Amino acid sequence: MxxxxxxxxxxxxxxxxxxxxxxxxxxxxxxxxxxxxxxxxxxxxxxxxxxxxxxxxxxxxxxxxxxxxxxxxxxxxxxxxxxxxxxxxxxxxxxxxxxxxxxxxxxxxxxxxxxxxQGKQEWSMKLYADRSVFDPQFQQTEADIQAKYEEIEQLPRGKQFFEKKKLSNWLKERADQELKKKGEQLHSLLEPHTSDSIRKKVWEKKLSGRTEDMVWNGVYLFKDEEAAKAAADILRGEQEKLTKEETGIKIEAAGPWPPYHFAVLEEKETTS
Structure with a gap:
């Protein structure tokens, strides 16, 4: 049957x-x-x-x-x-x-x-970072990072190894924070054009199939077609800046999609 x-x-x-x-x-x-x-x-x-x-x-x-x-x-x-x-x-x-x-x-x-x-559009916005490009560039532009390197160079050689390892871990955390901040900045630029939005978990490389790190994953319900176009213009301008600054960051927006994330039927409550 x-x-x-x-x-x-x-x-x-x-x-x-x-x-x-x-x-x-x-x-x-x-x-x-x-x-x-x-x-x-x-x-x-x-x-x-x-x-x-x-x-x-x-x-x-x-x-x-x-x-x-x-x-x-x-x-x-x-x-x-x-x-x-x-x-x-x-x-x-x-x-x-x-x-x-x-x-x-x-x-x-x-x-x-x-x-x-009615009339609204769902789009996704993902942010990828080539860490081999972003991390060194980020370190060069941060004055306090350069100061820490100079401090370590003044230490005895035996202590330098451990301090450099600690600094490397600290730098990774700082770079992670900066990339998250960039995602939040882009998110805030899109928000005025949306009726709703959802921040999603970033994908690991084995799931994304990319060599870059995914550092932001969001879906956006734009108010109408004009709002979606305005958002696309914003992201295009932001990508031009990021490319010019050689940050290794890439913005990928895609849509419109069927509203998988926003056309959700809530479960009916049952009584016993």
């Missing part, structure tokens, strides 16, 4: 036809109730029941294309409907009745979200 894979929700009347489903030879269909349409498709129980799905998502070969396709469908719906409530990859219902029940119970909450998100 097939299960129902759900991509997300759009207002009734904003459905986009002809989208391919999550599996080959399937197509996105819509289940509609109380003014809300769920974009969904049938999937085989053998791959998408709870146990099978948990196993499959650990298989990167199986997951990669499907996760990308899920995001692609959400982007297509966002472009077509201008507002969408995206769901995470792997949201599955056993029966149509369960999905209809959700639509009926949460229709008012979804309509409120659609109203709040």
């Amino acid at each position: 097939p299960l129902i894979y759900v991509f997300g929700f759009v207002p009734e009347g904003n459905e986009k036809p002809g989208l391919p489903g999550i599996e080959p030879q399937t197509e996105v269909a819509y289940v509609t109730s109380d003014g809300i349409s769920a974009a969904c498709c049938e999937v085989p129980e053998s791959d998408y029941d709870q146990e099978a799905l948990q196993t499959n998502v650990e298989n990167m070969h199986w997951l990669k294309d499907r996760a990308y396709h899920h995001h692609h469908i959400m982007h297509e719906l966002q472009q077509h409907a201008s507002m969408v409530i995206p769901l995470s990859f792997g949201t599955v219902y056993e029966k149509k009745e369960g999905l209809l029940s959700l639509l009926n119970e949460r229709a008012a909450d979804m309509k409120r979200l659609f109203s709040e998100l």
Whole structure:
């Protein structure tokens, strides 16, 4: 018996036809109730029941294309409907009745979200630093750091080794603080143009796939398209300054995305 894979929700009347489903030879269909349409498709129980799905998502070969396709469908719906409530990859219902029940119970909450998100855009802003460039440049421009080096040079040779090691650790902390400060400065420049923002955990290199350190990771819900353009202009100007100063810092902004971080349906409280 097939299960129902759900991509997300759009207002009734904003459905986009002809989208391919999550599996080959399937197509996105819509289940509609109380003014809300769920974009969904049938999937085989053998791959998408709870146990099978948990196993499959650990298989990167199986997951990669499907996760990308899920995001692609959400982007297509966002472009077509201008507002969408995206769901995470792997949201599955056993029966149509369960999905209809959700639509009926949460229709008012979804309509409120659609109203709040109308015309707004989600973007991400990440900050990367090439530490082989930034750290030496930072040390050269800090007067107190140069003074500490000069103090160490006056010490006996045996003590210099340990003091230089302590100084190296201290310098790393100072450089970390300076990079965080730069991220906060950029964040504060974007804030006036946003309705909401979220500071996220920075990724390790094995996750980002980059040689540089990620030193800032934020997502921003801009008030409208003009606000997003204004923010892009600000970041462009800031990047020009950073490049001119040879800081090794790179700003990467991307979007607009479906509002994964801001179109969140709060859990309903239950009473016993």
